[in-house]
Amino acid sequence: MTMLEDRVREAIGASPVIPISLPASEEITARGRRRQRRQRIVLGAAGAVVLVVGVLAFTTGGRNDDGAVFAGTDDSIFLAPATYAVHGDVLVGYTLEADPDEMSAQIQMVESRNGLVWRSFDVVGAHAHLDPSILPAPIVVDGDVAYVGWVVDDRLVAERFDLAERTWLEPLDLRIDGLERDGERVTATRLVVRRGLVAVRMMVGGRVIEGDDRPICGFESAMDLVAIRPCGATEFEEVEMPGSPTPPRIVAAVGGAERDAPLLVVTDSTYPGSTPYVIDGGIGVGRRNGACVRVCDPTDGSSPPGETTDGETWVDPFGPLTQVNLVAAHGEQRLVAENFGPRRISEDQPVSGLWFRPGPDPDDWVAVDLGPLLGFRTGRPEVFNDLVGGPEGWVLHYARFAATGTPQIADVSRIDFEPFIVTGSDYTLSGTLPFGEATLRNRDGELVHEWAHFEPFDPDLDLVPTGGGTLTLSVEAVQAEFSWADWTSAIEPGVDATAVLAFSHNGVDWEHLELPEGLIQGPIVLHDGAAVVTVSRGRVPHTFRVPLPERDDN
Amino acid sequence: MELAVEATTPPPSTLEVTIGNGDFEGFYDRHAPAVAQALAVTLGDPELAADATAEAMTRAWQRWSKVGGYDNPTAWVYRVGLNWARSWHRRRRRERERPVALGPDRVESEVRDDRLDAALASLSVDHRAVVVCRLHLDWSVGETADALGIRPGTVKSRLARALAELRPHAESMEEDD
Numbered sequence: 001m002t003m004l005e006d007r008v009r010e011a012i013g014a015s016p017v018i019p020i021s022l023p024a025s026e027e028i029t030a031r032g033r034r035r036q037r038r039q040r041i042v043l044g045a046a047g048a049v050v051l052v053v054g055v056l057a058f059t060t061g062g063r064n065d066d067g068a069v070f071a072g073t074d075d076s077i078f079l080a081p082a083t084y085a086v087h088g089d090v091l092v093g094y095t096l097e098a099d100p101d102e103m104s105a106q107i108q109m110v111e112s113r114n115g116l117v118w119r120s121f122d123v124v125g126a127h128a129h130l131d132p133s134i135l136p137a138p139i140v141v142d143g144d145v146a147y148v149g150w151v152v153d154d155r156l157v158a159e160r161f162d163l164a165e166r167t168w169l170e171p172l173d174l175r176i177d178g179l180e181r182d183g184e185r186v187t188a189t190r191l192v193v194r195r196g197l198v199a200v201r202m203m204v205g206g207r208v209i210e211g212d213d214r215p216i217c218g219f220e221s222a223m224d225l226v227a228i229r230p231c232g233a234t235e236f237e238e239v240e241m242p243g244s245p246t247p248p249r250i251v252a253a254v255g256g257a258e259r260d261a262p263l264l265v266v267t268d269s270t271y272p273g274s275t276p277y278v279i280d281g282g283i284g285v286g287r288r289n290g291a292c293v294r295v296c297d298p299t300d301g302s303s304p305p306g307e308t309t310d311g312e313t314w315v316d317p318f319g320p321l322t323q324v325n326l327v328a329a330h331g332e333q334r335l336v337a338e339n340f341g342p343r344r345i346s347e348d349q350p351v352s353g354l355w356f357r358p359g360p361d362p363d364d365w366v367a368v369d370l371g372p373l374l375g376f377r378t379g380r381p382e383v384f385n386d387l388v389g390g391p392e393g394w395v396l397h398y399a400r401f402a403a404t405g406t407p408q409i410a411d412v413s414r415i416d417f418e419p420f421i422v423t424g425s426d427y428t429l430s431g432t433l434p435f436g437e438a439t440l441r442n443r444d445g446e447l448v449h450e451w452a453h454f455e456p457f458d459p460d461l462d463l464v465p466t467g468g469g470t471l472t473l474s475v476e477a478v479q480a481e482f483s484w485a486d487w488t489s490a491i492e493p494g495v496d497a498t499a500v501l502a503f504s505h506n507g508v509d510w511e512h513l514e515l516p517e518g519l520i521q522g523p524i525v526l527h528d529g530a531a532v533v534t535v536s537r538g539r540v541p542h543t544f545r546v547p548l549p550e551r552d553d554n
Numbered sequence: 555m556e557l558a559v560e561a562t563t564p565p566p567s568t569l570e571v572t573i574g575n576g577d578f579e580g581f582y583d584r585h586a587p588a589v590a591q592a593l594a595v596t597l598g599d600p601e602l603a604a605d606a607t608a609e610a611m612t613r614a615w616q617r618w619s620k621v622g623g624y625d626n627p628t629a630w631v632y633r634v635g636l637n638w639a640r641s642w643h644r645r646r647r648r649e650r651e652r653p654v655a656l657g658p659d660r661v662e663s664e665v666r667d668d669r670l671d672a673a674l675a676s677l678s679v680d681h682r683a684v685v686v687c688r689l690h691l692d693w694s695v696g697e698t699a700d701a702l703g704i705r706p707g708t709v710k711s712r713l714a715r716a717l718a719e720l721r722p723h724a725e726s727m728e729e730d731d
Contacts, residue, residue, distance in 0.1 A: 004717055007724045009689045011670040012595055020590045020604045025582040028608060032615035126680065129637065477619035 080118055080543035081110055082534055083522035085141040087163055091115055091527055092146055093139055096130075105130055107148060109161055115525075115532035115545050124167040128159040138523070142193040147172065149191040149200060156200050158191065174198060190523070192276040192283050197311050199276030199283045232435050232453025279329040282309030284317065319362040321355060328389035332360040335394050335507050337384035353384065354396070356507035366508060373502055373510045385499070390526040392548050393505040395513075397524055397533075422490035427480035429473065433491060440475055449475040456491050501531060505551050513546050578618045582611055585628050593635050596686045598675050602639050610635035629693070629701035636683060636702070673723040681716040688713055 023031075084093030091112045096105035107128045109121040130137060130150065137150040141163070149158035149172070158172040190201035230237070277284045284307040306316040317334055318324055326337040334357040354368040386397040421430040431438025431454050438454030441447055455461070462474040471487050473480045499520040501513040513531065525532045530545040586607055594603035610631045614621045621627050674682065687698040688709070699706045 002717075004721055004724050005689055007670060008674065008685060008717070008720060011674065012686070012690045020587070020594060020600045020607075022586050022590055022604055023608055025579040025586075028582060028611050029578065029615050031608075032612045131638075477617075479620070 080534060081139075081522075083136065083139050084112075084115075084525060084532070084534075084543075085139055085146070085523070086525055086527055087111075087141045087144075087146070089113065089528075091525060091532060092141060092163060093118070094146075094148055107159060107161075109146065109163075109166075112543070115527060115530070115543050118543070121161075121163075121166050124165065126168065128161070128168045128171075130159065136189060136522075138188060138191040140191045140193050142195070145169070145193075147191060147193050147198075149188055149198075151188045151200070156188065156198065158193075158198070172198070190276060192278055194278060194283050195281060195309070197283045197308070199285060201275050231455045275326050277327045277329055279307055279309075280331065282307060284308075284327055284329060315362075317357070317362050319365060321365060326384055326387045328387035328394060330389035330391070330394075333358055333389065333507065335387055335389055336365075337387055337396070358507070368508055368510070370510065373512065385520070386524055388524045388526055388531070389507075392526050392529060393503060393551075394507050395524055395526065395531050395548075396502045396504075396510070397520055398500050398502070420490045422482055422486050424480055424482040424486070427473075427478070427482075429480065429482070440473070440478070440480060442478075448478050448480075499535075501533070501546060503531075503548055505549075511549065513548070515544075515546055578615050578622065581614075581622065581627065585631070586611055589628055589631050589635060592632055592686055592691060593639065595690060596636060596679060596683045597639055598682075603635075606635035606639040607631070609638045626697060626701075629697060632687075633701045633703060636679075670720060670723050673720050677716055677719060681712050681719070684709055684712040685716050 081093030081095050084091045093110055093112075095108045095110055095118075097108050107130060109123065110118040111121060112118045128148070130148070135150075137148050139146055139148050141147075144162060144164040146161040146163055147158040148161070149156060151157070156172075156174040160169040160172055161167070162169055188200050192199040275285070306314045306318070308314045317327075318336065321336055321338075324336050324338065328335045336355040336357075338353045338355070351370040351374055352367055354370055356366045356368055357364055358366065383399045384396070385399055386395075388395045388397075419430070419432050421428065423429075426443055427448065428441050429438060430441075431451065433454075433456070435453045435455040438451045439447055440449045456463075463471055471482050471484060473482065499515065501515045501520075501524075502510045503513050504510045515533070515535075521534045526548075527545075529550075530547050532543060532545055534543050589610070590600075590603050590607040593606050594600040597603050597606070613634055614627065614631050621630050624630055674685065677685065683702055684698060687693045687701055688695070693701065695706045695709050698709045702709070704712075
């Protein structure tokens with residue numbers, strides 16, 4: 001031991017009294033018991049958020065595996081990321097290497113030249129970590145810096161990765177003024193960064209109803225209707241929201257990233273809230289019904305959200321539109337999807353819900369007739385989920401429900417239950433899906449645990465990706481490990497909805513794109529003549545390239 | 555009821571006890587103060603250290619059938635507590651804003667030369683954690699590597715860099731002596 005080490009040891013050891021108050025052990029054990037009942041992490045939480053989003057909680061059980069990528073024998077080849085963004089000629093995203101013991105996950109940056117095969121970055125220096133319970137954490141790229149952002153308490157946090165230097169930078173930390181959480185968890189669902197400006201779309205997830213801690217596996221919402229399906233239940237329950245018919249509060253925020261500029265915060269008391277989007281050199285924030293929006297702008301408390309290139313000067317790009325939900329931008333052109341999805345009152349009227357602005361005039365909006373694309377349906381069988389614009393054209397992602405009447409509330413009880421079995425190294429999980437009985441048995445066939453209702457998306461299911469192409473299911477004292485591939489092939493909950501992609505060269509004329517069945521998870525990215533999408537199957541993301549039609553100039 | 559801890563920095567041996575599948579509450583009562591103290595030194599924030607200890611101990615309770623069988627469960631708790639404290643940026647911000655040395659109440663400051671303490675507090679948390687594990691808790695390189703989830707070579711290099719940063723301060727103290 002060197003003299004220097006002795007002096008350091010002495011300095012620490014001679015430190016004076018540090019008063020620290022710890023809870024009694026009884027409180028720790030009580031906290032642990034409560035958490036065991038309620039808490040869940042990683043994909044359970046992400047699944048719950050997906051449910052709250054109302055974006056098709058379950059897949060259709062697609063069977064087309066064309067283009068799907070699994071981890072190969074090459075250790076540098078990774079599973080597809082759940083979210084990614086364009087950086088020059090490549091796509092960059094991240095996967096998580098989680099340690100179930102520590103409830104912490106290392107962020108593994110990955111890149112792909114084709115959206116199909118993903119390889120990890122050889123990171124210089126220490127890796128960044130995140131607590132998987134904050135998922136989803138969207139990723140965006142601005143210049144050579146990738147941001148992986150989330151919301152904790154009243155702050156927007158983004159880990160930043162220098163793609164050129166392959167090293168993690170100091171994280172970004174923005175306080176969000178005016179965030180009203182009402183005891184709910186707030187989750188970032190979309191992040192936009194441009195030239196020092198940051199915008200984030202957030203929503204409340206994890207728990208949807210005050211005073212009811214039941215894990216929720218289904219959530220549906222409209223302006224005057226909220227319904228939940230508790231995990232294991234076969235029917236949705238309509239819920240009365242005390243004092244207001246509206247679901248939990250939605251928030252969108254815009255702030256200065258680097259210079260600690262005053263934040264503009266837009267809070268929206270109604271579903272589905274406002275969405276940030278990228279314009280050339282700046283950021284836009286879509287708005288919905290003006291009467292429902294409250295703007296907390298430190299410089300002007302009444303100005304509506306809109307577009308900005310500097311965080312200070314804002315313009316309103318929407319003119320007469322008051323039901324803006326999603327916005328895509330390319331140059332001066334804008335494409336807007338309204339809140340309620342495509343709709344028409346009768347067969348002799350156009351199917352409305354999508355608007356195109358061909359130039360800079362904020363009042364020059366063209367109503368897109370979606371009738372040729374969607375046909376006529378009663379009720380509201382489609383829901384807009386995402387819009388993307390670029391030099392190649394425009395892509396619309398929407399959900400189609402097979403049920404009639406109030407299609408958002410699927411008739412779960414009529415789903416056929418199918419047996420499944422997935423075998424890991426030491427344990428075998430078997431039962432019936434989508435939410436039947438299930439058992440976990442060890443190698444000797446001894447019963448370890450049984451479920452009356454097993455749901456892969458149950459937020460109380462402690463299921464964690466553990467790297468190396470494995471998942472770990474923690475039950476009581478047991479940690480059962482399964483391969484991603486086995487889990488995926490065995491457990492694909494059936495559903496009553498389908499994700500659909502449509503494409504337009506000019507924003508007005510639309511056609512459907514061929515898409516593997518399943519839930520589209522994360523953003524859609526236009527890259528090298530294709531839409532790159534992630535389809536989630538049994539919680540495992542698979543990326544696909546969906547070729548875009550070539551422009552016919554004749 | 556709260557467990558009030560008014561302890562001086564504990565002797566390292568209190569963190570080296572190897573236990574089997576004993577009861578969690580006994581483990582907690584015996585080791586939570588020491589873990590909290592080590593985290594306070596590492597994080598420079600007693601309040602954060604208390605929160606991190608409580609969180610890590612809660613997680614230990616949830617996995618006690620496994621964690622309790624580890625050779626050094628306190629190392630697991632220390633690591634989880636440290637990771638938890640660092641995982642939230644709010645807490646990291648607090649670390650940056652309040653990089654206090656070893657505690658808020660420096661009752662001996664008038665008689666002690668605290669230049670080395672201040673230098674220690676100026677280290678990154680990564681480096682401070684290695685210093686605490688190796689020199690305060692007296693864990694081996696391997697134990698420190700396991701506790702912090704890093705390679706043994708990283709333990710050595712971080713300790714070397716930390717000591718290199720501390721050396722000028724120690725030398726200036728020696729010159730004054």
